[in-house]
Amino acid sequence: MVTQDEINARAKAAVMDFDDELVEEICEEALEAKIDIVSLIQDGLTAGMNEVGDQFEQGTLFLPHVIAASEAMSAGVAVLTPALEAEGGSVKSKGTIVIGTIEGDIHSIGKDIVLTMLKIAGFKVVDLGRDVAIATYVDAVKEHKPLIVGSSALMTTTMVLQMQIEEQLKEAGIRDTVLTMVGGAPVTQDWADKIGSDIYAENATDAVVKCNAAAE
Amino acid sequence: MLPKLDVLSSEQVEAIHEHSMKILEEVGLDFLYEPALEVFKANGQRVEGDRVYFDREFIEEQIKKAPSQFTLHARNPENDLVCGGDNIIFMPGYGVSFIYEADGTRRESVMEDYDNFVKLAGVSGNLHMTGGNIADPSDVPDEIRHLKMLYSSIKNSDKCFMGSASNRERAEDVIEMASILFGGREAIKEKPALICLINSITPLKFDDYMAGSLMAYAEAGQPVVIAALVMAGSTGPASIAGSLSLQNAEVLAGIALAQCVNPGTPVVYASSSAITDMKTGALSIGNPECALFTASCAQMGRHYGIPTRSGGGLTDSKVVDAQAGYESMMTLLNAGVTGINYVLHTAGILEGYMAMSYEKFVVDDEIAGMVLRYLKGIDFSEDAFAFDVIKKVGPGEHFLAQKHTRKYYPLELRDAELSDRLPYNNWAKEGLDTLQRANKQWQDVLATYEAPELDPAVDEALQKFMEKRIAELTK
Helix, strand or coil, X not given: CCCHHHHHHHHHHHHHCCCHHHHHHHHHHHHHCCCCHHXXXXXXXXXXXXXHHHHHHCCCCCHHHHHHHHXXXXXXXXXXXXXXXXXXXXXXXXXXXXEEEECCCCCCHHHHHHHHHHHHCCCEEEEEEEXXXXXXXXXXXXXXXXXXXXXXXXXXXXXXXXXXXXXXXXXXXXXXXXXXXXXXXXXCHHHHHHHCCCEECCCHHXXXXXXXXXXX | CCCCCCCCCHHHXXXXXXXXXXXXXXXXXXXXXXXXXXXXXXXXXXXXXXXXXXXXXXXXXXXXXXXXXXXXXXXXXHHCEEEECCCCEEEEXXXXXXXXXXXXXXXXXXXXXXXXXXXXXXXXXXXXXXXXXXXXXXXXXXXXXXXXXXXXXXXXXXXXXXXXCCCHHXXXXXXXXXXXXXXXXXXXXXXXXXXXEEECECCCEECHHHHHHHHHHHHCXXXXXXXXXXXXXXXXXXCHHHHHHHHHHHHHHHHHHHHHHCCCCCEEEEECCEEECCCCCCEXXXXXXXXXXXXXXXXXXXXXXXXXXXXXXXCCCCCCCHXXXXXXXXXXXXXXXXXXXXXXXXXXXXXXXXXXXXXXXXXXXXXXXHHXXXXXXXXXXXXXXXXXXXXHHCCCCCCCCXXXXXXXXXXXXXXXXXXXXXXXXHHHHHCCCXXXXXXXXXXXXXXXXXXXXXXXXXXXXXXHHHHHHHHHHCC
């Protein structure tokens, strides 16, 4: 019979190997073997992800590795989630962050990198995708009650819509329940200050630093 | 590899050759070295005083004896280099007397600078050999500098290096040291390990130091770089075609001497020609005319079937500034794309061969890395077209998580070593400009430097030889 430690170690290695198919297989095997799912996520998948993240910080691994490791981990989490929910368990997180590329803008790579880094940092991240209507952000804040809601814009023409998130959150009476975060190539600290956004993230690393500070 | 850029038509190549033949036949060259005159006389050339008048058939015959490529051997065989063909060899600057510091001041170069540049070039992933005569050690007596410099080149790196060519006696000394390192005269004759730079004195002269060194290296079967430095407008015509024909005549005469002394001697056809700045009369090298001389050199070498050499990261700037960067990128990229094989002065040069700068060395090392990447061209394998991956990812998604990306980014996407690619806020934390980053980088490299191992018996033999020669030369 496979032990918890063995399967955690194999899951960790598979994440570090960026092998999403193997991660899925291991997670399915774990479900059959009635292994502790929370431990598998935290001490197996996340441990592998953290190792990759550390090597990225040290400059020995690069963005493609981080993104691929994250996808491998997500593949495993997707297999485990139904069982996890059925047994009412949950994985520790620093908080929930809702994030999306704003209405009219389909440039989502930057947003995807940011959400990957935030996941690695231990946040639960809800991805709203791209070309996200302002009302969708507001609804997501109501539904997920996140710590932070983030919007990304690559163009000056879509950047102006970030102001509407602030306004519509206020109209819905929930602006005080959440921190807003803005990012994207044309976005600056000055712009964030001007529209009243709480956090300006210049890039993925900056987003992690500032979200960590907000979570404390 | 990319196809080579040609700047001359085949008619223009032929026209340069024809005019050079006319110069060699009708004007001739002065050789201020009796043994060289004897060699030419013995080979049926007309000699009057110091002047040698050449037959074109003789010159053309000698050119054919020179190999189209040769291997230069290093004490670590992994660092052996092939000079010729599609190969490009990068190395530090050569022959300077000054160090220009990051703060804009200058001082005379010393032995420690020479050691440092050998170490930096030895460690560099972009420089293939450590060169020679990088910076004159002003703190070492002139008579023994060649010994100290060669020992440093041997000791501080296991890449290929150059030997002294300041006169026949010194050439013999460094050839002897190379023999000790590689196991005797016959060993280096079979596997050449020492290469030297011979310069004509433009217009149309070779002095006794250069002709003597050339003959010593040729006799020992060691490769010789034979170079002309025409300053168009002063030591040559202001018209580039005229200066090219002059340069070509001088280089071919030098190659003929090497082939007469020892047929099949590996030679490198070399140009360091550039222009005269007409405001000051000074040599100016960081310019498009110099790049045209280099490009023409590459093409003449291909025409003759002989490897070629030019300068590399060349600039007239006194500081590591935008001028130093844009001039050096033009001249080094040009040497690469036109197919030069042996690039002297790839890294470190400031003010027209006058000075080395540590910071400029680091900047040029980065430029060299960029040029090498550019020359590698584009992978056109079926796998590199990545159709299956493009199909899998589809519209609107990204390729960052793909295995194909992890495989190909290290192969096709070069990581910068000096250039800053950070977003503004990250950069602004330290706010370092190129000069400041380069200053930090070379100091970091030297701080962690470890010398490659040298066989203690060989080391001892080298030191013994040096002691003996130093005693003889300084008594």
